Amino acid sequence: MARVRISDVAAAAGVSTATVSLVLNDRTARISDVTADRVRRAAADVGYTPNSVARGLRTQRSRTIGLISDRIATTPFAGRMLSGAQDVAREHGYLVFLVDTDADETVEREAIRALADQQVDAMIYACMWHRVVDAPASLPRGTVFLDCRPTDGGFPAVVPDDRAGGVAAARALVAAGHRRIAYLDVDEPHPPVASGLRHEGYLQVLSETGIVPDPAWHVRGDTSSAGGREATDRLLDLPEERRPTAIFCFNDRMAAGAYVAAHRRGLRIPQDLSIVGYDDQQLVAAELDPPLTTVALPHYEMGRWAMQVALGIRAPDDPGAPHLMPCPIVDRDSVGPPPATAASDSRRRT
Amino acid sequence: MARVRISDVAAAAGVSTATVSLVLNDRTARISDVTADRVRRAAADVGYTPNSVARGLRTQRSRTIGLISDRIATTPFAGRMLSGAQDVAREHGYLVFLVDTDADETVEREAIRALADQQVDAMIYACMWHRVVDAPASLPRGTVFLDCRPTDGGFPAVVPDDRAGGVAAARALVAAGHRRIAYLDVDEPHPPVASGLRHEGYLQVLSETGIVPDPAWHVRGDTSSAGGREATDRLLDLPEERRPTAIFCFNDRMAAGAYVAAHRRGLRIPQDLSIVGYDDQQLVAAELDPPLTTVALPHYEMGRWAMQVALGIRAPDDPGAPHLMPCPIVDRDSVGPPPATAASDSRRRT
DNA sequence: CAGAGTTGTTTAATCGATTTAGCATCACTC
DNA sequence: GAGTGATGCTAAATCGATTAAACAACTCTG
Numbered sequence: 001m002a003r004v005r006i007s008d009v010a011a012a013a014g015v016s017t018a019t020v021s022l023v024l025n026d027r028t029a030r031i032s033d034v035t036a037d038r039v040r041r042a043a044a045d046v047g048y049t050p051n052s053v054a055r056g057l058r059t060q061r062s063r064t065i066g067l068i069s070d071r072i073a074t075t076p077f078a079g080r081m082l083s084g085a086q087d088v089a090r091e092h093g094y095l096v097f098l099v100d101t102d103a104d105e106t107v108e109r110e111a112i113r114a115l116a117d118q119q120v121d122a123m124i125y126a127c128m129w130h131r132v133v134d135a136p137a138s139l140p141r142g143t144v145f146l147d148c149r150p151t152d153g154g155f156p157a158v159v160p161d162d163r164a165g166g167v168a169a170a171r172a173l174v175a176a177g178h179r180r181i182a183y184l185d186v187d188e189p190h191p192p193v194a195s196g197l198r199h200e201g202y203l204q205v206l207s208e209t210g211i212v213p214d215p216a217w218h219v220r221g222d223t224s225s226a227g228g229r230e231a232t233d234r235l236l237d238l239p240e241e242r243r244p245t246a247i248f249c250f251n252d253r254m255a256a257g258a259y260v261a262a263h264r265r266g267l268r269i270p271q272d273l274s275i276v277g278y279d280d281q282q283l284v285a286a287e288l289d290p291p292l293t294t295v296a297l298p299h300y301e302m303g304r305w306a307m308q309v310a311l312g313i314r315a316p317d318d319p320g321a322p323h324l325m326p327c328p329i330v331d332r333d334s335v336g337p338p339p340a341t342a343a344s345d346s347r348r349r350t
Numbered sequence: 351m352a353r354v355r356i357s358d359v360a361a362a363a364g365v366s367t368a369t370v371s372l373v374l375n376d377r378t379a380r381i382s383d384v385t386a387d388r389v390r391r392a393a394a395d396v397g398y399t400p401n402s403v404a405r406g407l408r409t410q411r412s413r414t415i416g417l418i419s420d421r422i423a424t425t426p427f428a429g430r431m432l433s434g435a436q437d438v439a440r441e442h443g444y445l446v447f448l449v450d451t452d453a454d455e456t457v458e459r460e461a462i463r464a465l466a467d468q469q470v471d472a473m474i475y476a477c478m479w480h481r482v483v484d485a486p487a488s489l490p491r492g493t494v495f496l497d498c499r500p501t502d503g504g505f506p507a508v509v510p511d512d513r514a515g516g517v518a519a520a521r522a523l524v525a526a527g528h529r530r531i532a533y534l535d536v537d538e539p540h541p542p543v544a545s546g547l548r549h550e551g552y553l554q555v556l557s558e559t560g561i562v563p564d565p566a567w568h569v570r571g572d573t574s575s576a577g578g579r580e581a582t583d584r585l586l587d588l589p590e591e592r593r594p595t596a597i598f599c600f601n602d603r604m605a606a607g608a609y610v611a612a613h614r615r616g617l618r619i620p621q622d623l624s625i626v627g628y629d630d631q632q633l634v635a636a637e638l639d640p641p642l643t644t645v646a647l648p649h650y651e652m653g654r655w656a657m658q659v660a661l662g663i664r665a666p667d668d669p670g671a672p673h674l675m676p677c678p679i680v681d682r683d684s685v686g687p688p689p690a691t692a693a694s695d696s697r698r699r700t
Numbered sequence: 701c702a703g704a705g706t707t708g709t710t711t712a713a714t715c716g717a718t719t720t721a722g723c724a725t726c727a728c729t730c
Numbered sequence: 731g732a733g734t735g736a737t738g739c740t741a742a743a744t745c746g747a748t749t750a751a752a753c754a755a756c757t758c759t760g
Contacts, residue, residue, distance in 0.1 A: 005716060016740045021718055030738060052467040053412065054716035056403045057745045064447075064468070073448075074433035076426030076633055083424035086450050090457065095464055097414075098423075098448040100436050107440065114445055117402040118414070225637035253637060260639045263613070283426055283633045287575035287603060289610045355746060366710050371748055380708055404746030407715045 004048045013042035024050070056119055065089055065096045065310055066115030069126035069146075070103040076283065078128050081146060084303025085124060092311055094121070105136075112138045122310040130159050130194040146306040147299075149193075149322045157322035158305045162194045165295040165327035166201020166248070169276045172293065172329055173246040174209050176274060177337045181206065182217040182235050182244035184228060184254055195250055198278065202248055214242055221254060228257025236265060236273075245338035246274040252284040255292055255334075270336030280330050290333035298325045354398045363392035374400070406469055415439055415446045415660055416465030419476035419496075420453040426633065428478055431496060434653025435474060442661055444471070455486075462488045472660040480509050480544040496656040497649075499543075499672045507672035508655045512544045515645040515677035516551020516598070519626045522643065522679055523596040524559050527687045528624060531556065532567035532585050532594035534578060534604055545600055548628065552598055564592055571604060578607025586615060586623075595688035596624035602634040605642055605684075620686030630680050640683035648675045 010017045015035060022031055023039040056062040067085060072078040082098070089096050097120060099111040115123060116138075123140060127133060127148035135143075135150040145157035173181050183202050186195045199218075206213050219234050221227030228249060235244050249255040255277035259269060267273050269290060277285055277294035285292040302325050308314040316323055360367045365385060372381055373389040406412040417435060422428040432448070439446050447470060449461040465473060466488075473490060477483060477498035485493075485500040495507035523531050533552050536545045549568075556563050569584050571577030578599060585594050599605040605627035609619060617623050619640060627635055627644035635642040652675050658664040666673055 003716095006718095007716080017717080018719075018740055018742095019738090022739090025718080027719095030736095032738060035738075049463055049467055051407075051469065051716055052464075053403055053406045053469050054745090055718075057401075057407050057716080057747085058718045060745070062403065071433075073423055073436070074429045076429060076631070079424045079426060079429060082448075083421075083450060086423070086448070090449070090461075093464075095447050095449065095468060097445050098432075098436070099440070099445065100433060111440075113399055114402075114443075117399050118445065119401065119403050225639070229639075253633065256637055281426075281633065283603065283631065284637075287606055287634075289575070289579075353746095356748095357746080367747080368710060368712095368749075369708090372709090375748080377749090380706090382708060385708075401746055404715090405748075407717085407746080408748045410715075 003051065004046050006048065006050065008046050009039065009043045009048045012046055013039045015039060060119065061121050062119045063094050064118065064120045065094050065307065066099070066111075066118070066120040066123040067096050067126060068099050068101060068108065068111050068115070068123060070128050071100050072126055072128050072147075073098055073100045074102075075128060077279075077281070078126075078147065078297075078299050080299035081126060081303035081306075084300040084305075085126075085146070085307040086303070088304050088307035088311065088313075092313070094311065108136055109138060112136060116140065122312075124306050124310050125155075126306070130162060132193055142310075144306045144310045145322070146302060153320065156309050156316045156319065158302045158309075158325055159322045160194070160297050160302065160327050161324035162197035162327065163201040163204075164324070165278065165329075166198035167205055168201075168327065168329040169198070169248045169278065169295050170202045170205035172276060172331070172335055173248065173274060174205060174211075176246070176335050178244075178246040178274060179209075179211055179338070180214070180217070180242070180244045181211070181246045181248060182219065184231050184235070184247050184249040184258065185218060185220045186250040186254070187220045187222045187227060198248075198250065216242060217244055221257070223251060223254060225253050225257040225260065228254030229261045230257070232258040232261035236261060236267070240341075246276070246335070248276045248278075250278060252277040252279045252281045252292060252294055255294070256284055256288060259288055259292075270334050272339055274335045274338070276329075276335060278327075285330070285332070288334070293332045293335045294330050295327045296330050298327060301325055353401065354396050356398065356400065358396050359389065359393045359398045362396055363389045365389060374398075410469065411471055412469045413444050414468065414470045415444050415657065416449070416461075416468070416470040416473040417446050417476060418449050418451060418458065418461050418465070418473060420478050421450050422476055422478050422497075423448055423450045424452075425478060427629075427631070428476075428497065428647075428649050430649035431476060431653035431656075434650040434655075435476075435496070435657040436653070438654050438657035438661070438663075442663070444661065458486055459488060462486060466490065472662075474656050474660050475505075476656070480512060482543055492660075494656045494660045495672070497652060503670065506659050506666045506669065508652045508659075508675055509672045510544070510647050510652065510677050511674035512547035512677065513551040513554075514674070515628065515679075516548035517555050518551075518677065518679040519548075519598045519628065519645050520552040520555035522626060522681070522685055523598065523624060524555060524561075526596070526624060526685050528594075528596040529559075529561055529688070530564070530567070530592070530594045531561070531596045531598060532569065534581050534585070534597050534599040534608065535568060535570045536600040536604070537570045537572045537577060548598075548600065566592060567594055571607070573601060573604060575603050575607040575610065578604030579611045580607070582608040582611035586611060586617070590691075596626070596685070598626045598628075600628060602627040602629045602631045602642060602644055605644070606634055606638060609638055609642075620684050622689050624685040624688070626679075626685060628677075635680070635682070638684070643682045643685045644680050645677045646680050648677060651675055 009020045023036045101108040123143045126146035133148045149157045219231040221231035280296035285294045356367045451458040473493040476496035483498045499507045569581040571581035630646035635644045
């Protein structure tokens with residue numbers, strides 16, 4: 001039952017452990033084919049796999065990556081980041097240590113130390129949502145930031161291209177013929193990186209299209225279905241000629257709230273009101289009635305990117321700036337042309 | 351920048367590395383207080399933390415736990431299991447290796463080997479949902495099964511008490527006055543452990559209450575909002591006197607579909623139709639309108655239990671049988687008394 | 701004061717691999 | 731047949747800790 005060691009293979013093959021090691025690591029330049037074969041056969045026979053701990057001690061590399069996050073593993077939001085990171089690691093024979101710190105600084109510090117003591121080959125520092133963070137001082141250089149960017153730079157980072165996502169969402173609505181497009185923003189967040197960028201993208205499209213946004217179209221609510229519902233109510237309470245025919249929501253949950261508000265007034269989606277969300281949360285976007293057109297957060301791809309950089313397989317294009325991962329729009333059924341009553345307005349465009 | 355080793359501490363304190371090791375591991379029986387203090391001070395001064403790899407090689411224990419799962423890390427369903435396991439591990443100074451295998455047997459086998467090569471002190475084998483699995487042959491004995499039970503036993507396991515959950519849901523509906531209670535089941539699943547047990551619990555309550563279930567009350571759909579909607583339509587199409595006034599749904603997503611079906615017919619929840627879900631998925635249950643009464647899956651607690659057993663902190667009560675974790679009902683607003691038209695029926699009870 | 705027992709510390713083996721330097725052996729070359 | 735160069739393999743050091751055994755210096759005992 002005891003583990004098979006390299007010395008067992010050596011004994012079985014009648015050679016020294018040095019030879020076994022050389023053969024199994026494919027450094028056979030000076031080893032005869034006969035011996036190499038014998039060693040490989042012996043290793044297979046006795047079922048030898050090298051002890052990673054011993055190897056790690058000697059080589060100072062553990063084929064192990066530490067992934068520290070506030071709570072991506074424990075919330076339904078960003079698990080696909082883990083998935084992406086995990087897949088790349090596995091493809092290259094690495095294991096990942098996962099630590100969720102619950103955003104507790106003490107826990108975070110201890111986690112970083114524990115991972116360093118385990119001689120992880122690299123670390124990834126991940127957040128649940130796109131924001132700017134102060135990099136903990138003890139993070140080793142080269143640590144990759146995932147879904148967040150360090151205040152002072154100095155680390156490779158990957159974040160969603162929220163600005164482009166805002167553009168895509170607004171373009172989709174403009175293309176459908178809408179002119180009165182609201183932005184349902186999140187309420188006083190955290191350093192509002194994601195919401196600010198999405199808003200910028202939205203404003204850019206309006207501007208390019210020659211639409212002057214009504215200030216009343218920028219409403220806020222907390223990041224929940226209820227928050228979205230209340231904010232939507234305020235939009236729908238606007239007088240007919242200022243009332244938006246389409247709403248771009250900060251996220252899918254708030255979009256779900258917009259659905260509720262619309263339904264309560266007997267408005268149909270998309271016939272009477274078009275809605276675009278953000279995040280592409282499977283449990284929300286795809287299951288709404290009708291399914292929600294939304295902008296996908298490329299969590300899986302960001303996770304892959306981060307791990308590739310951590311493993312040194314890929315280098316950041318521009319080491320100075322965070323890598324911006326595209327946010328593709330996912331067309332479902334919540335966007336349609338504006339209702340006829342509003343159509344006269346949009347005709348102005350030509 | 352190089353790591354501080356025990357020899358650096360020894361040099362700083364003017365003692366041998368053996369003394370340093372003894373002091374820092376609190377084996378000071380034969381060490382003078384003066385020396386011990388000097389060593390501790392020196393260690394703090396130079397910022398020493400032991401290299402876990404070297405220690406692991408010597409002690410054969412790594413303070414590391416391997417957690418293998420089909421895909422709990424990457425789906426929004428069961429992340430709280432990870433959270434529970436993770437918290438216990440951290441409380442005891444352990445790190446956890448996470449591997450999602452995507453239910454691929456080759457990946458699984460390689461993961462188990464890789465974890466064994468890393469000398470993890472124990473493994474946890476987790477599933478995304480409660481089911482019976484064939485234990486991979488290479489799993490070390492003592493591996494804890496989380497949210498699944500091994501076909502032939504032989505391993506400690508923890509699963510939700512789905513039967514009791516079914517009882518709780520049905521009791522809540524009976525208590526509200528319902529007599530015509532449907533079970534919206536999942537369609538031909540996987541070995542249907544969870545759904546079967548929940549159904550049993552439901553049937554038990556009906557039986558205790560003297561209700562003879564109409565076979566038409568047991569409908570099935572696929573595990574999605576759409577599946578729930580279609581199945582609910584079939585229930586609502588039943589003639590008035592057989593039509594259920596309450597539906598117990600296999601999960602929250604299907605319950606969301608039941609909401610849609612009800613709304614489309616102009617039925618209000620809970621005034622016209624009561625609904626109980628299962629899972630307590632935050633993104634679904636809490637955000638529905640009205641918020642969904644549901645049975646919570648104790649993912650966090652199961653995760654804790656599994657890790658405690660893995661670390662040997664707790665022993666299974668009955669080593670032969672899986673530990674059943676209670677599923678508490680979460681009362682929200684989707685259950686009310688049956689509508690007046692149906693009330694005459696339920697009066698029969700007295 | 702020899703022998704036994706304490707006390708405080710160190711020496712050196714050990715965990716299981718990798719890797720450098722070196723030892724044989726053999727084949728050529730001049 | 732001495733010198734040179736390959737070729738094939740191994741001895742031994744090494745990574746950084748832990749720990750059993752040994753040792754040195756004291757203190758007691760009888």
